[in-house]
Amino acid sequence: MIKLIVSDLDGTLMNHARQIEKRDLDAIESALNEDLELCIASGRMYSEIKMIMQQLTERYYAIGQNGATVYNKEIELLASYVFEPEVSSRVLQTTRSFEQFVNFIHCTDDTFYIRKRTEASLSYENRILTACTERGDVETALANNEMRCSKISFFGELNHLMQMKNELNDLFTGAIETFISDKDCLDVMPLNVSKGVGLSLLMSKLGLHPSEVACIGDSFNDLSMFAITEHSYAMSSSHAEIKQKASYTVQSVAEAIDHILTYNRSLQQ
Numbered sequence: 327m328i329k330l331i332v333s334d335l336d337g338t339l340m341n342h343a344r345q346i347e348k349r350d351l352d353a354i355e356s357a358l359n360e361d362l363e364l365c366i367a368s369g370r371m372y373s374e375i376k377m378i379m380q381q382l383t384e385r386y387y388a389i390g391q392n393g394a395t396v397y398n399k400e401i402e403l404l405a406s407y408v409f410e411p412e413v414s415s416r417v418l419q420t421t422r423s424f425e426q427f428v429n430f431i432h433c434t435d436d437t438f439y440i441r442k443r444t445e446a447s448l449s450y451e452n453r454i455l456t457a458c459t460e461r462g463d464v465e466t467a468l469a470n471n472e473m474r475c476s477k478i479s480f481f482g483e484l485n486h487l488m489q490m491k492n493e494l495n496d497l498f499t500g501a502i503e504t505f506i507s508d509k510d511c512l513d514v515m516p517l518n519v520s521k522g523v524g525l526s527l528l529m530s531k532l533g534l535h536p537s538e539v540a541c542i543g544d545s546f547n548d549l550s551m552f553a554i555t556e557h558s559y560a561m562s563s564s565h566a567e568i569k570q571k572a573s574y575t576v577q578s579v580a581e582a583i584d585h586i587l588t589y590n591r592s593l594q595q
Contacts, residue, residue, distance in 0.1 A: 393524030522550025
């Protein structure tokens with residue numbers, strides 16, 4: 327019996343207009359009415375998750391920043407993970423030469439920073455729903471542990487991001503995790519931090535077996551969740567590799583939830 331539904335936001339539950347379709351909201355309400363729980367798992371900060379989910383009156387669990395923060399339904403922080411100060415500082419120093427990318431430094435308190443605001447950075451800032459702070463001494467602040475960095479995001483052309491991803495993995499082997507989280511975004515995370523790790527912690531807190539959890543997602547940062555449950559749903563617009571790793575492919579969250587509820591009802595017959 328599936329007891330927890332975990333959904334990604336961007337490209338999954340949330341459309342390109344930053345809206346949740348009524349059919350998906352109705353499906354979530356139906357699942358909650360049948361005593362299932364909901365968890366939102368996103369690369370976004372928890373403050374953004376709350377803004378996007380305002381349409382939902384029921385409470386939910388949340389995994390933010392690709393697993394760097396985990397919250398219960400009472401909005402209590404269950405866990406948070408950050409880089410070692412020297413690692414985050416070195417990542418930024420190393421990537422200074424990649425001038426074609428816009429990058430943001432995220433902290434577990436949901437603040438985020440940029441070295442210097444530019445015309446190129448503004449469009450990416452607008453995709454993040456909370457205010458960004460300009461800070462020219464960010465590497466020094468990280469090295470001195472004045473800021474507790476939980477995620478570093480780079481925005482740019484996908485092929486170039488993939489090249490940088492490979493270079494960072496070679497330079498920081500055993501120190502970082504990297505995920506392509508959107509068509510133009512690379513997220514660099516602390517070692518052993520992912521949505522899957524955050525979900526595993528939540529499952530442990532709730533006493534759930536992997537067979538009691540279903541995950542819905544569309545990007546590479548969702549694969550760590552797919553790996554720990556047999557009930558995984560990839561959006562039809564996902565990359566072929568993501569669909570290959572999922573148990574099912576669906577057009578919408580509503581379709582996935584309908585499949586989940588049908589599965590649960592079949593076990594009750």
